[in-house]
Amino acid sequence: MSHVLHRNISKPVPIVDSADGNYLIDENGKRYLDASGGAAVSCLGHTNDRVIQAIKDQLDKVSFAHTGVFSNTAAEELATYLIQNAPEGFGNGRAMFLGSGSEAMEAALKLARQYHLERGDKQRSKIIARDRSYHGNTLGALATGGHKQRQEPFAPLLIDVHHIPPCYAYRFKRDDETPEEFGIRMANTLEEEILKQGPETVAAFVAEPVSGASLGAEPAAPGYFKRIREICDQYGVLFIADEVMCGIGRTGRLFAMEWEGVTADIYTIAKGLGAGYQPIASVLASEKVIDAIQDGSGNLWNGHTYMSHAIACAGALAVLKVIEEDQLLGNVRTQGQKLESMLRAEFEDHPNIGDIRGRGLFWGLEVVKDKTTKEPFPAEANLSAKLKSDILENGMLSYPSNGCVDGIRGDHILLAPPYTVTDDELTIIVETVKNSLETILSKVSK
Ligand SMILES: Cc1ncc(COP(=O)(O)O)c(C=O)c1O
Numbered sequence: 001m002s003h004v005l006h007r008n009i010s011k012p013v014p015i016v017d018s019a020d021g022n023y024l025i026d027e028n029g030k031r032y033l034d035a036s037g038g039a040a041v042s043c044l045g046h047t048n049d050r051v052i053q054a055i056k057d058q059l060d061k062v063s064f065a066h067t068g069v070f071s072n073t074a075a076e077e078l079a080t081y082l083i084q085n086a087p088e089g090f091g092n093g094r095a096m097f098l099g100s101g102s103e104a105m106e107a108a109l110k111l112a113r114q115y116h117l118e119r120g121d122k123q124r125s126k127i128i129a130r131d132r133s134y135h136g137n138t139l140g141a142l143a144t145g146g147h148k149q150r151q152e153p154f155a156p157l158l159i160d161v162h163h164i165p166p167c168y169a170y171r172f173k174r175d176d177e178t179p180e181e182f183g184i185r186m187a188n189t190l191e192e193e194i195l196k197q198g199p200e201t202v203a204a205f206v207a208e209p210v211s212g213a214s215l216g217a218e219p220a221a222p223g224y225f226k227r228i229r230e231i232c233d234q235y236g237v238l239f240i241a242d243e244v245m246c247g248i249g250r251t252g253r254l255f256a257m258e259w260e261g262v263t264a265d266i267y268t269i270a271k272g273l274g275a276g277y278q279p280i281a282s283v284l285a286s287e288k289v290i291d292a293i294q295d296g297s298g299n300l301w302n303g304h305t306y307m308s309h310a311i312a313c314a315g316a317l318a319v320l321k322v323i324e325e326d327q328l329l330g331n332v333r334t335q336g337q338k339l340e341s342m343l344r345a346e347f348e349d350h351p352n353i354g355d356i357r358g359r360g361l362f363w364g365l366e367v368v369k370d371k372t373t374k375e376p377f378p379a380e381a382n383l384s385a386k387l388k389s390d391i392l393e394n395g396m397l398s399y400p401s402n403g404c405v406d407g408i409r410g411d412h413i414l415l416a417p418p419y420t421v422t423d424d425e426l427t428i429i430v431e432t433v434k435n436s437l438e439t440i441l442s443k444v445s446k
Contacts, residue, residue, distance in 0.1 A: 019046030022418050022425060024397065032392065035429045036399035040212060040245045040362065040416035042276040044322055051277045054318030058311050067307045074313035081320055082284060085254055087263035089286045096283045096300065097308045097316075101244035101270035102136030104281035105206075107302050108266050109140050112204035112238045115289050118296030121236070124203040127159075128193050128237075130166045132407060134213040135206060135242055144206055147214045148407030162197060164189040166211060167220045170355040170366060171374065171405065183221030191231045199235040204266075209256035212245035215404050216364025216412030218357050219251075225260035238265040238289070244281065245362075248272030249323050249419060252333035252360035259359065265289055278315035328419040335421050336360040342430045352441055361419060365433070366404060367411040376410045381444045384411040390436040396429065 006013060014026040022045040023031045034042055044051060058074055065072060079095040086093060098104050109127060116124035129135065131146035142151055143158035146166070151158060165172060165186060173182040194202050205228065211218040232239040241264035246256040248269055257264055265288060270281035293300065306312075323329065336359070343363060347353040354368035367387075369377045377383045384400035391398045391413075404410035413433060417425065 021045045021047055022421065031395060033396045033425060033428055033432075034418065035396050035425075035432075036414060036416045037271070037418060038276065038397070039271065039399055040250060040414075041271040041274070043249060043272040043419045044275045044319060044328075045418045045420055046276065048275070048277070048319075048322060050322050051275065051315055051318040055277060055311055055315045058314035061310075063311050064306075064309060066305070067303070072308065072310040072313065074310045074317055075308035078282075078313045078317045078320075081317060082269075082282065085320075086267070086284055087255055087257060089263050089265075089288065090284065092287045092290060094285050094290050096285075096302070097313055098281045098283070098304060099279045099306055099309075099312075100136070101242075101268065101281050102138040102141045103304065104244065104268040104270055104283050105136045105141035105144065105242060106138055107283045108240050108242075108268050109144065109204065109206075110302050111266060111283060111285060111289065111300075112240060114301050115238060115292045116203055118292040121200075123201050124236075126197050126202045127161045127204055127206060128190065128197070128202060129161055129163055129206040130208075130211075131163045132166050132168070132214045132404060133206075133208055133211060133242075134245075135208075136244070145214070146407065147403050149403055162193055164193050166215060166218065167224045168211075168215060168218055168404075169221055170218075170357070173221070179221045180223045183224035184227050186221065187224050187227035187231065190228055191235075194231065194235050194237060199237075202235065202237045204238040204240050205232055206240045206242060208242045208244075208246060209260065210246040210251055210359055210362060212362070212414065213399075213401055214407075216357065216366060216401065216414050217359070217362045217416075218364065219359045220260065225257065226262050229262040232265075240264060240266045240268065242268050244268050244270040245416075246359075248320075249329050249332055250360055250362045250416065252329055252336055254323075254329065256359070273316045273319065274312060275315075275319045277319070278309075278312040280309070280312040280316045282316075323419065326420075332360045332419050335417075335419075335423075335426065336362075338423065339363060339415070339417070339421075339426050339429070342426060346430050346434055350437075352437070358415075361415075361417050361421065363415045365413045365415075367413065367437070376405045377444060379409050383440065383444055384413070386440045386444070387411070387413060387436055390440050391432055394432050394436055396432045398433065 017027040135145040167186040267284040274280040355366040399414040
């Protein structure tokens with residue numbers, strides 16, 4: 001009997017034993033193609049020599065020294081790399097390093113509040129985010145997300161966050177509007193919410209540039225984030241871009257917001273940053289935010305024991321260098337286009353695939369019961385969980401999830417293969433999804 005408190009204590013999961021490039025191997029020798037990097041984490045596969053060597057080299061030097069006393073070279077170099085490669089407005093910005101995406105989100109929310117306090121704007125404490133977003137599992141991050149099912153048991157513990165609708169074209173775009181008109185209409189819901197709450201009370205707006213876990217790789221409509229930026233500037237609200245899942249190359253650019261032609265005030269990044277070799281996340285604060293602290297208390301009002309951990313930072317720096325040296329952003333764009341064409345060729349006419357969406361190597365398939373009415377399968381059918389197990393059974397890791405329709409109903413399969421994915425692996429990915437869809441749909445449709 002296992003004494004690990006697993007996610008499901010009655011259903012045993014295989015024990016992973018080793019890895020080979022883009023494959024994980026369990027203790028029985030079964031190989032699994034990692035087509036989702038867990039949850040969009042393992043962007044370089046599992047056995048990258050340069051990252052492993054950088055971690056070993058750092059271990060030989062020093063692992064931990066408390067940030068209340070010391071900085072370390074790996075953290076300094078990593079921060080410089082990220083800030084130098086960050087979007088506009090980060091020239092004298094700074095990065096803080098934490099252990100998980102949720103921790104980074106908590107720190108980003110607190111940083112936004114600190115920014116306003118440092119400027120004497122004490123009334124600004126409200127957070128606005130989007131329905132059907134996912135920002136993490138700690139209490140502040142869970143409250144910020146918009147996934148009802150995950151929030152429900154903890155509702156009495158959650159802070160009051162105000163939610164606007166997501167920019168979700170498949171379900172919200174009207175037939176009589178262009179993508180641009182749709183983008184503006186959805187962005188304007190932020191202005192309505194700010195006015196409703198009282199502009200002088202709103203601290204920050206939080207959004208994923210490409211919605212991941214809850215919406216299944218939904219990029220925003222054209223012009224959406226430009227309008228969001230204008231609204232935030234007009235009302236003095238900070239814009240936090242949660243790139244925990246879609247950042248660090250996943251969309252084919254280092255930052256997903258680069259596709260939008262505007263930037264955020266604070267970024268959170270995590271998964272691709274450590275690529276699974278070490279747990280690490282980061283909050284990047286723009287010059288505007290840092291200036292407010294510099295002109296105010298001069299202190300960061302946040303701290304954790306394991307901040308700026310030297311081994312995690314050394315691993316992340318090596319990940320970024322591999323992405324740069326091997327020109328993997330170009331690979332993400334090329335292989336991403338191939339994956340998109342293959343998914344469209346295979347599933348565009350599939351009677352149960354309502355929508356195919358994504359960017360770079362970040363793709364989602366929304367599964368529906370009725371393609372004409374867009375009706376989802378009932379939540380009780382547990383479709384995404386069944387798909388996940390069947391795909392696993394067939395030797396592949398994917399990230400199906402539920403709740404895209406209303407936080408409870410709606411199923412999608414998220415694919416986030418490594419940036420090094422080959423053409424043959426793309427073929428296996430599409431074939432495996434097709435086969436598992438057939439198997440599971442034939443069971444649930446009975
Ligand atoms: C957009 C986004 N933000 C935050 C998180 C939380 O990250 P973590 O699971 O590392 O705490 C996730 C995790 O999936 C995420 O996708």
